[in-house]
Amino acid sequence: MPQPVRDPLDRSGCSLQRGGTLPATPSNWLILADDLTGAADCAVAFARRGRRAVVAWGGTVEPGAGILAIDADSRRLPAAQASARHAQILRDAYRPATALFKKIDSTLRGQPAAELAGTLEMLRESGAPRLALVAPAFPANRRTLRNGRVHVEGQSLESTPLWARDHSYNSAFLPEILAMAGLRVRALGLDAVRGGEASLRNTIRAALAEGLDALVCDSDTSADLQHVARAALPLAADLVWVGSAGLADALAAILPASAGPALPERRFARSGGLLFLVGSVAEASRAAAAELAAQPGVGSFVVPPAVLRQGGGEDWHVLADGIAATLLRGEDALVAIETGDHPDLAHGAELARGLAALLQKAGSAAGGLFATGGETACALLAALGIRGIEMQREIEPGVPLGLTLGRRSMPVVTKAGAFGHPDTMTKARQQLRALLDEPAGGKKDDDR
Known part of the structure; x- marks a missing residue:
């Protein structure tokens, strides 16, 4: 266990000493x-x-x-x-x-x-x-x-x-x-x-x-x-x-209520379609992916783990270019890691990093992102130069929507693998597309 900071302030100006009284209704x-x-x-x-x-x-x-x-x-x-x-x-x-x-x-x-x-x-x-x-x-x-x-x-x-x-x-x-x-x-x-x-x-x-x-x-x-x-x-x-x-x-x-945050009063740049990542093997995520794949305008891509481990080669480049081309045509792309009947979770972090590398070109083209599985989402966002997400609202309980911070701003939805319903991704697609398509000052849907 690392030893605690003895100086009241560390290099980031943060204190581990009590140094201040926490109010009965804390705001931070x-x-x-x-x-x-x-x-x-x-x-x-x-x-x-x-x-x-x-x-x-x-x-x-x-x-x-x-x-x-x-x-x-x-x-x-x-x-x-x-x-x-x-x-x-x-x-x-x-x-x-x-x-x-x-x-x-x-x-x-x-x-x-x-x-x-x-x-x-x-x-x-x-x-x-x-x-x-x-x-x-x-x-x-x-x-x-x-x-x-x-x-x-x-x-x-x-x-x-x-x-x-x-x-x-x-x-x-x-x-x-x-x-x-x-x-x-x-x-x-x-x-x-x-x-x-x-x-x-x-x-x-x-x-x-x-x-x-x-x-x-x-x-x-x-x-x-x-x-x-x-x-x-x-x-x-x-x-x-x-x-x-x-x-x-x-x-x-x-806690005391504040004035609610509003999504920015501007239209997002339509650089491409929506990118949906499924990095989870949970039944809820796979069912939602299957329903989304059946929708018009959605291209589906299944990525074998062996391709991700290679980090290159013909199959790798064919997938990377195909996903990016789908998004650049304005269509949406659904990308899932092939799991089989007996998925091995021990290599999840390795596969998430591999998928992030495969999708860098696609991520740069996407107008918005939906990611299920925390490792997958974080690896891709970090690879795109995004440093954080400012949260906005929920698609449904446990499925939040936010705006990225860093090199570019785009809407992003994250979802824990085991959360959600068969129509969760379809609902998220509708709300993300409405946000990308609506003009400044346009209608903002009530998510609750």
Whole structure:
């Protein structure tokens, strides 16, 4: 574990010491996420309510963003490396009087326990003891926590294809997972969560006084998450909020409202069609891709992993040129990595980098981007010289739309692989094309 900064200010002017009093309703939030899609679907909850929310990666800290979500790109790292990376980002980006939100996957992929343990250790070494309030449920996307266990669409997580394909732990019993990372944990059932704001706040105060590391909160509905948010917000100076977009949405909803951000009053340059990337093997993403592929004006391309590993050759160039030509004709291109019946997720990062290299010409021609799978989206955006995304609104829960920052500005939609419905990509295509085609001052669709 890297040692904390001893000088009050590090090279980026950030402080790990408490140095400022966090207001009861904080306006500045730092969101640490293990992938791009998670950072975006948490940040957009605040953007929808009028706060400037920016997603960044690769060490970028966007000035002037009251809500800064950082993609640590740690989903595929071993536990110790994921913990160390979060600690380093915290050192570089955390500022006084900032509320801290640790985004974890609602199905516990990656290394959420190690990342949280590293985050808490760094904070405490800097003189800022914190209690983690852990509520990973995302009821709008049918992920809940009951008796400390994650459920998806009413089934225990361990019985789902998601778990069979990709899991880090022996079970989905969250208190045990956190305890194995060395954290002192207590679970709160639905009776405690729904027992009244004052009672729940007193329970949190008692956990702080006892020196616990984490409280795990059952949540079966969005209202449960709102109970947690309202009870705990006055104690924000002593808390790290830990959850998915469900908890972020509950917090954003109870903060004072601001004037909503508007998409820029201009027409985007129509340099080409829309580029749709499918870097996920999840059933939801593959079903949505199949529906999109059936639409007129969409060219489909399946990229074999062997071609991406080669990084060149005739097949590589034929695909790269064909995708770019489709976009330059004004048509939309759907690009997916071939997975087969038994996909190997161990090489996901390598394939994402290979796909980003293959698509650089296409990305430069595209008028807008839709990407499912955080590694794929981040690799391509970074290759295009884009340093971040300013969030705007949602296509549907868990599917945010934003505007890129950096070398060029274009609309981009990101989606976690397992989120969405069969028509999600088709809906995103309609909204992206409407945004690209509408004149300045044109109609802006209500996404909710």
